[in-house]
Amino acid sequence: MVPTEHSTVSQKLAVALMSTGYGRHIDALKRRTAPYFAVIEPILQRHGIPNDFKFLPLIESDFKANAVSTAGAVGYWQFMDETARDMGLKITSENDERKDLVKSTEAACRYIKFLYRKLGSWTLVAAAYNGGIGMLQNQMVRQRKQDYYTLALNEETGYYLYRILAVKELFTNSGQYARMALGPMAYTDNPYEREREQARRMGWVQDDEPMPVGESITTEEGFTSSDNDPAVIDSLLAGILKKKASIKTVFAGDAEARLTKAGKAKLGQIWLFEMTQDVQLRETTVKAGDIIHAVVDDIDSRGQIFLRTLKVVSAATHESIPLTFLLINPATGQAGAPLPKALKSGWLTSWRLL
Template sequence: MVPTEHSTVSQKLAVALMSTGYSRHIDALKKRTAPYFAVIEPILQRHNIPNDFKFLPLIESDLKANAVSSAGAVGYWQFMDETARDMGLKISPENDERKDLVKSTEAACRYIRFLYRKLGSWTLVAAAYNGGIGMLQNQMVRQRKQDYYTLALNEETGYYLYRILAMKELFTNSAYYERMALGPLAFTDNPYEREREQARRMGWLQDEEPVPAGEPVSFDDAYPSNSANDATIMDSILVEILKKKATSKPIFVGDAEARLFKAGKAKLGQIWLFKLTQDVQLNEITLKADDVIHAVVDDVDSRGQIFLRATNVVSVATHVKYPLAMLVINPATGQAGVSLPKALKPGWLTTWRLL
């Protein structure tokens, strides 16, 4: 669920849609990407990653094998050398597996699952893929926020998820946006060189490093110009977005539902107990209703959200302890953490996601 009822969110999504240059030729783009998505989608499914992540390499590299970024990332999924090797890809002058669609997608899935285990939120995973998990976690701690939509991030990472959402929206409602006849926005400077300069300032790129061979890819700043026509298009997009009111129906379904059995204190490190509400299959383990989840409190933030992590589940019938890693999530957003009820008592229902 994208909280488009928030003005900042709806405006950013409108800007991302407006600045997407594919809107005139979305049907042609669908045809071009179909063979790539036919390879990517089953791999995402096998790794239990949302299908929407297929748009990530389209955003990153325009689905071009020889794409290179200003900071030196290469290939479909734009891996830097070190990360690529950490994820099992081989890099040599003769063979760079970042340019292999299957191998690089498998590596990207391993990296995405790693990020999800750390963050427990697919929106935060997308942000971390772009900006780095260290930067994102530092900002989450500094700002005391756990929600991508409320975090203040650098320009590129702050718009990154919106660009993915915009691409999904174009693929889903192509006829409407083709009628809008949107086009790419022009900029007076060179975004590729601007990004290289930013990479130098951040220490990612040294002056003596040669310019990488390949086709440049760059993040296009997502700000509309001030023309009257652009303002009209912007208003039209905002109206269309705001028509789609948020729904309370959960679109993220957790792996398990449980009710509170015994609460500890709402403090870091406290143990809480929950009982499953129904039989459930988690990986190779079959659990029964009333089996007990042992959870530890990871954090309670200033907004009253509690972050619970399961360490194991105990079978009531056999007393066998199954080590399982799960997070309590907000079923409406799919993000880690859930607001504590005003009256905390046994029977409080929670949704859990397997890591």
């Protein structure tokens, strides 16, 4: 989830979209990258890494095996020598495995999982992949923030995730951006598209909705349009859209727990949460009623609290369960969650397994 409701986020994403240069050639780019994605996607899935990371080598190297950066990074995933060797790649004068798509992708997955274990957020992982984990952790400590979208970073790293998001958006909604690249004349001979574009501007139609098939809806009798506004939404479409069911927040996390005892809202305090349901996590089963003992890592200026487990205790046996969780925002999947205005027992929280 990307917090585009914040003006700075939406502005940066818009700039990234405009500066990709892919809009006019997105169909050709999709054809060119399809063979690479066919190799990369199953490897990402096997390692439990979000599919969006397939766009990193496109951003990093344009899928060129022989790509070399000014800093000396080489190959599809742009590994420096030391990191490549740490991730198990061989580098010799005769054979540089950074130029092997399968082997370098496997190494990239190992490195991405290492970053995720340290950071607990996929957005922060992408930033660390670009700027280095040391730099990112230093900035997080200095600024007392743990959210990519609010961190002040150098220009390249500060825009890195937006470049990935822009490319994903172009690949996902290529038809829309192809029309944008053509300009206003794209809708000249298609009144249905004019209507749909106005619906988008008014917020009635979301781009993730399936495109209807068939002819444009005929205007109902008695409905007239203004000569000054030829692209008018007809009343039948408006009625359908009004009946659309609201979209509920999708639960994002590995486990859910309710607050049983809150400590003070300050660093180092211990808070207790009770699991709400049985969950199978890796080889371990956590049962409803098991207790999470969590410590406050941070509370930022926006009122978000960052909690991580010290231990999880079985309600049945009172033994510690070898699992580590981070509190997350269920709407974004990122570490940290906004504190309720009226904090009390029963506050439902989402947790991600590290």
